[in-house]
Amino acid sequence: MEYPGIEFLYLNEEDMIRAGVKDMKGCIEAMEEVVKCLNAGDYCMGGENHNSHGCQVSFPKTSPFPNMPKDEGDDRRFMAMPAYLGGPFDLMGMKWYGSNMANKALGLPRSILMVMLNDKDTGAPLCLMSANLLSAMRTGAIPGVGAKYLANPDSEVCAICGPGVMGRTALAALTAACPNLRRLKVKGRGRASLDRFTAHVRETYPQFAEIEAVDTVEELVKDADVIAFTNTGGTDPSTYPFVKGEWLKPGALILGLSAFDMEDEFLARKCRLVVDNMRLYEAWEEEFPYPSFGANNIIGSKFTDMAHDGKLDKKEIYDLGDIIYGRRPGRESPEQILVMSVGGMPVEDVAWGKVCYDNAVRLGLGTKLKLWDRPDMC
Template identity: 70%
Template sequence: MSYPEISFLYLNEEEMIKAGVKNMHDCIDTMENVIKCLNAGDYVMGGENHNSHGSQVSFPKESKFPNMPIDEGDDRRFMAMPAYIGGPFDMAGMKWYGSNSNNKTKGLPRSILTLMLNDKDTGAPIALMSANILSAMRTGAIPGVGAKYLAKKDAKVCGICGPGVMGKTSLEAIISSCPNIEEIKVKGRGQNSLDRFISYAKEKYPHIKNIKSVDTIEELVRNTDVISFANSGNTDPSTYPFVKYEWLKKGALIIGLSCFDMDSTEMAKCKLVVDNTALYETWAEEFPYPSFGANNIIGSKFTDMIHDEIIKREEMIDLGDIINGIKKDRDTQNQIVIFSVGGMPVEDVAWGKYCYENAIKQGLGTTLKLWDKPDLA
């Protein structure tokens, strides 16, 4: 980058695909390096504690202003998620998105996302990119890192709760990390979405012959080695998929990408792992006790359990400590493991840099000029 002239690269979705945004194998490797950076503390996110997930604009239930959006339970919001991540990335950036479930009636995804990468010293823009696929891939890849270190090596059965985008990307990552998977079970709410998921899985994984839908959570988790909860959810825990400990196969891994629930005393029998301990401690501050429900990620139930003295603080294990050999993946081979995935903008920035570097190598994108010389310098 030359100064004072500033230009940046714009990458649309098609160019992002050419730049490798869908490369799950590399995304898992990238997210593993992200977890290592998080564990070392070589990152900064929003807020005074440097661990905030982001800043969200939510709308009121009612308003005297006729043009103001109304919260009708349709996930209508805007969110800014800034971050810096060090290590091999050394990059700053921000994911920005607006979300509205009614977008589907217009042929649009619920959330529309972009990512801006910025020079860490000047703040100058480096790249602006389409980020829907990027976000979906990094979200799915973290379960792949979890499965690599936490699933039993002979895992053969995978269960997916939620046949949407997160269900598909987490399945791809789990299969990448658990090559012996030979059966897929999926639980959803609508037959059309289940049929689409099964057709997708059969086409993408022709070597897996047994791919089927199930009607209950019990059917989903019984005799299943790796379960991904990738369903949509709200702030009412009574509506979350509920898992009983007695249903779970010995040695099973549950990955909580989205909401599910278990009895706290039963959950205390499991190995409880999170993707970044500091994130959950920050959520416990931002969503005062009880955090779980206000935040529907299962790791917030872990911090509630610490508050209630059901488990000790050291029983909430950071995945980075397992990757670095500081903590064991499981205390016994039959121990059930629950891995909570919070999702963080450092992941977007890291995967965005990977795609940006590939785009540069391939000559992709459109160069946009911010200025030749800043008028206000």
């Protein structure tokens, strides 16, 4: 870039698709590099602890100001998620989004997301990009990294709780990481979403000779080798899908992208517990004072609550990066049950955004926008 003039690239959703944002294999590879950077500490996220998930604006239930948005349903919020990521990415960025379940009645996704990439030194914008697909892909890809290292290599039965966007991308990652998957079970809340999901699977993944829609969590997890929870969840753990240990097949891998719950004793004594970045869950312990689980609906916060209660030693919570680097064992037997928590972090958006940005520049995609030729006040 020729300073002091600044131009940056704008990539709409079509540009992002042409830049490869839906390349799940490539996204899994990028997310594995992210996990390595996280484990090495080569990153910074928000907050004094450098590990905050982001800064969220949540609206009040009532307000004397008629124009102020109200918290009238699940996931009504705005959030800014800044991060620097080193390693092969070496870039600053931020995801920004608003979320409202009422969007669906307008034909819009629940959340509308953008990512801005910036030069790490000057702060100059490099690229503003449509990020709904980017965020969905990176969310699904982290479980793909987990499955690569933790699933039994002969896994054949996959189970998805939540047939929405996250369910689709998680399935894409799991089929990439577990090539022997042949049978799919899915649980949802409505017939229409189940039908759409099933049609998508039949068109995209012909290897699934059997697709079964089930009504209960027990039916979902029974006999499943790889299980992904991608459903929506609020702040009341009593409403989360609940998995009893007795329902699980020996050797099952559970991937918690969203809300679900299990018996404390079974988690502590019968499972290996894995998280995508231990420092994130320690930051959540600060931001959501005990009990964290519920205020934060990710199962890894239940792990730290259990450590707080003395039900397990914190050392029994394994970091995926340590497993990738060989510092700690992953799966140690075909019968071992593993539960991996997926928190979701802005470093992932920066990483996949950087890959797509580089592809866009190489392919000549997007629209160049001018910030200034020379700043008026300097």
